[in-house]
Amino acid sequence: MDHKPRLLYVEDESDIASIVAEVLADDYEIDVASTGEEGLRLALGRRYDVMVIDRRLPGMSGVDLLEAVRTARITTPALMLTALGAVDDKVSGLDAGADDYLVKPFDFAELRARLRALRRGRGPGDRREIGDWVFTPASQALYSPAAGRITLTPAETELLELLTSSPEHVFTRDEIIASVFPGGSGATVDTYVHYIRRKSTPEIIETVRARGYRAGTPR
Ligand code: CA
Numbered sequence: 001m002d003h004k005p006r007l008l009y010v011e012d013e014s015d016i017a018s019i020v021a022e023v024l025a026d027d028y029e030i031d032v033a034s035t036g037e038e039g040l041r042l043a044l045g046r047r048y049d050v051m052v053i054d055r056r057l058p059g060m061s062g063v064d065l066l067e068a069v070r071t072a073r074i075t076t077p078a079l080m081l082t083a084l085g086a087v088d089d090k091v092s093g094l095d096a097g098a099d100d101y102l103v104k105p106f107d108f109a110e111l112r113a114r115l116r117a118l119r120r121g122r123g124p125g126d127r128r129e130i131g132d133w134v135f136t137p138a139s140q141a142l143y144s145p146a147a148g149r150i151t152l153t154p155a156e157t158e159l160l161e162l163l164t165s166s167p168e169h170v171f172t173r174d175e176i177i178a179s180v181f182p183g184g185s186g187a188t189v190d191t192y193v194h195y196i197r198r199k200s201t202p203e204i205i206e207t208v209r210a211r212g213y214r215a216g217t218p219r
Contacts, residue, residue: 004029005049005119010039010065011081012057016104020052023108024115026182036060043069043076050119051078052111053098063096070097077118081106109181109188113154128164130204131218137161142200144218155180156196159189163205163215172212189213 007028011017033039036057055062080098128135133144140157142150158180173186181188203218
């Protein structure tokens with residue numbers, strides 16, 4: 001039987017809540033709470049694999065909620081949603097025990113990528129060599145002596161993480177879609193390959209004709 005991970009989503013804006021819940025329903029079994037108090041009750045009452053918490057809620061705020069959850073020694077990874085440009089919101093959210101944050105309005109592909117990364121629990125010591133380049137998934141960075149440090153988006157990081165997880169393997173577009181872009185298309189894959197190459201070097205990812213992509217051997 002297919003067992004989806006459980007996600008707790010706390011959001012007071014019902015329009016956003018229903019859209020996001022629908023987007024995530026393919027990947028997760030979701031409980032939506034519209035207040036911090038309800039979110040806390042759910043978080044204390046059952047086990048979740050990941051939590052998405054809006055920072056600004058009426059009554060108990062997302063920060064208060066997360067503090068209460070962490071005080072209860074619940075370590076479930078949490079992503080906090082913050083308002084555009086509210087740097088203080090981001091800082092207080094991370095202080096309260098959020099593992100990541102995302103600024104509203106956000107891209108759904110980005111949200112899904114962040115959630116998968118959170119659940120995967122990337123280790124900070126994970127370093128992968130791609131030719132002369134070094135890729136560190138936890139810091140979403142690519143480095144080469146010539147180009148310096150390049151920052152990748154979560155989705156780009158996840159794609160490169162997949163390719164470097166098995167450097168000899170040629171990943172088909174379908175394999176990449178299934179692992180990184182559920183619900184996406186071959187064009188999505190091609191687009192992200194293009195983004196990564198444009199930021200770094202074309203050789204960072206090798207195109208294997210009529211088959212797919214694999215990690216390259218750039219210099
Ligand atoms: Ca809100």
